[in-house]
Amino acid sequence: NAGVTQTPKFRVLKTGQSMTLLCAQDMNHEYMYWYRQDPGMGLRLIHYSVGEGTTAKGEVPDGYNVSRLKKQNFLLGLESAAPSQTSVYFCASSYPPGLAGVGEQFFGPGTRLTVL
Amino acid sequence: AQTVTQSQPEMSVQEAETVTLSCTYDTSENNYYLFWYKQPPSRQMILVIRQEAYKQQNATENRFSVNFQKAAKSFSLKISDSQLGDTAMYFCAFMKPRRYNNNDMRFGAGTRLTVKP
Numbered sequence: 001n002a003g004v005t006q007t008p009k010f011r012v013l014k015t016g017q018s019m020t021l022l023c024a025q026d027m028n029h030e031y032m033y034w035y036r037q038d039p040g041m042g043l044r045l046i047h048y049s050v051g052e053g054t055t056a057k058g059e060v061p062d063g064y065n066v067s068r069l070k071k072q073n074f075l076l077g078l079e080s081a082a083p084s085q086t087s088v089y090f091c092a093s094s095y096p097p098g099l100a101g102v103g104e105q106f107f108g109p110g111t112r113l114t115v116l
Numbered sequence: 117a118q119t120v121t122q123s124q125p126e127m128s129v130q131e132a133e134t135v136t137l138s139c140t141y142d143t144s145e146n147n148y149y150l151f152w153y154k155q156p157p158s159r160q161m162i163l164v165i166r167q168e169a170y171k172q173q174n175a176t177e178n179r180f181s182v183n184f185q186k187a188a189k190s191f192s193l194k195i196s197d198s199q200l201g202d203t204a205m206y207f208c209a210f211m212k213p214r215r216y217n218n219n220d221m222r223f224g225a226g227t228r229l230t231v232k233p
Contacts, residue, residue: 033219043207058220097149
């Protein structure tokens, strides 16, 4: 049982390049999330999904797109990377509240992205 | 919008002593959920403790306990018998009630805790 995994762990991009971060979970969770973590700001929600085929915007969605084609995977895309997107990106997943516990989120190990 | 404030950017404690981390939040909701997450140098986010707002009893998990003051919108974390392995960033988080059906969670900026030998 791997929990939540993220690929890649590190990446360096040049301004204007594109890339996709992959998140996978094997806990059969309905909900999945993408966060970014910047120094002094905690984690901020980028996009989330409450089920296969659905996505929604979070607190800081600009410059990112997501897709949830399969229940176990949640992809985060950067179409044209900017230096302001240099950050550590975390994926998380959870059950809906009430199904098992209060819906606490389980996190992946993070991806450190640097945009030059 | 919900906001979460952690007013202590950094704290330190001697091994075996007790330390309390502060967290306040702002919301107009009545039923919600609060969490403390730990992030050690490995960067992995680890759930420490959770509290449901409709429960008056403070949550406890081994050496970790909370002081939940709903009227004051305060949710502090107490770590007893501090251990070197407790050295980490600690994040307080607020999650919206079930009826929103999205588990939208907002985090504070974090408190960096160092346990000294």
